[in-house]
Amino acid sequence: MLPRIAYFGPQGTFTEQAARGFAADSEVDSELLPHDTVPAALDAVRRGEADGACVPVENSVEGAVPATMDALAEGEPLVAVAEAVLPVRFSVLVRPDGGPVRTVASHPHALAQVRHWLAANLPDAAVVATTSTSAAAVAVLRGDYDAAVSAPVAVRHYPLEVLASDVADVSDAKTRFLLVRPPGVVPGPTGRDRTSIVVTAPDRVGVLSDVLTELALRRINLTRIESRPTKGKLGEYRFYVDFDGHVAEPRVGDALAALRRHCPRTRFLGSYPKAVEGSPAPAADNAEFVAAAEWVARIREGRGA
């Protein structure tokens, strides 16, 4: 139910492709609104000009996306309600009337990820950088270059032909995206959920160990951790932590409360279904948490010991 989804544009990139996927899962026809930067897409949601935003969070080749991480840790809170994982496999696009390929254009990140493919398939073509994969498609359309290494979705926007598809040197490269919106009713647990938080911690020895011990003591499985210095505050760090489970589960709620006691500036970034199937670990059982809480309640009521 997000009629207007902002995304980190331009049109024709992997982020648009992820945003289209989120829109397809929605019950309404969503309008997709490209923005120049990740913070601009998030601010559009904060100002009420969009109902949600699709932003990249990490890439298996390029690593985390600090712009997204910083922008989610600061400003009005936004909460993820869905994630998507897209394989990074490019299409090589040419003009329908195109002759031999003498020049190939794309964003330097994309060029770096198809280096071997180009050497094997277009060894004589000169390589040219553009500001985005979709700017390359526009430049090919305009006749500036002969081929563009683009996201597959680019052919929906530009009348180009696919010379090759599924192009990637590292076959399992992927990018993870989040769909975020202002805090509201959290989507219910599905049994294979992920929770994301960011913890701003003072520069005290052992503070991260305290945080992770609270998770480990409750048998909560960590799936990602990343530290970033807080802008402009020497010696203060933020820790971005992803773990298995949903805030509605007793074990997770209990752990979040404990983290908040250690670090009052702990921010909830969402509980949402995991996009990757893989071989998910079975969801941890919450029965022991329920039984233990009932035991304490009985003691407090004088009905047990």
Place this chain on the structure above:
Amino acid sequence: MLPRIAYFGPQGTFTEQAARGFAADSEVDSELLPHDTVPAALDAVRRGEADGACVPVENSVEGAVPATMDALAEGEPLVAVAEAVLPVRFSVLVRPDGGPVRTVASHPHALAQVRHWLAANLPDAAVVATTSTSAAAVAVLRGDYDAAVSAPVAVRHYPLEVLASDVADVSDAKTRFLLVRPPGVVPGPTGRDRTSIVVTAPDRVGVLSDVLTELALRRINLTRIESRPTKGKLGEYRFYVDFDGHVAEPRVGDALAALRRHCPRTRFLGSYPKAVEGSPAPAADNAEFVAAAEWVARIREGRGA
């Protein structure tokens, strides 16, 4: 004493600037050898074609450099012996005979970091992407574009004029570089050292908590942590951890031994002097470690209890 230093090129980039700094600190005249990729620069050291390599590890705007992290965790071990932190402040270079600036070229990362400066100072110039900041300087020299946003070191290689220097939207952006070489005598402790390790851990709940607790119990101050999935092994993670201290210190040696017991695939990435002055926390005192070890020794010898 590293006569040949490989670096992630081309010439004229921030990495060359860092490599020059390392070479200047050396007692010999070092030859600088540019390589196309980070893994290529590291492999040159592994094959004995260079004595050390200068590689970027993290950027405060763009985040960690996964290519470096992956390449240090795999293959023949390499160990850091020095680090450098460079402010990311660009020079805008033009041809001496150049007229008005109608086009500005650089790597998209650099363009993103001077966006506001360009809007304020060259609002009418068209922005063009190149594959590196130094490729932009070459293109300006060739007459393709009017101005290049480059590393300050680029003017050493190309006969261009500095139109503006110290250009950066985020004034405190920095990049951290390491100088690595094959394992050998570790540089002695200076009292303000950093130690880097990478821990490959099985997907077991609490393993990272165990690792960090071993550091916290010894009052060791963590300065960075980053997780990355191990390539091709589902559910196995690597954790890159930086902390204050030197392997020669009892507390650090003791902690490393403990980590190795938890995770046999713990790799030492070096103990080296910290590049950033800032207001460093005073080095932790090792007296308690020495005293405690002597106490155990006395017990074993029947001389105390």
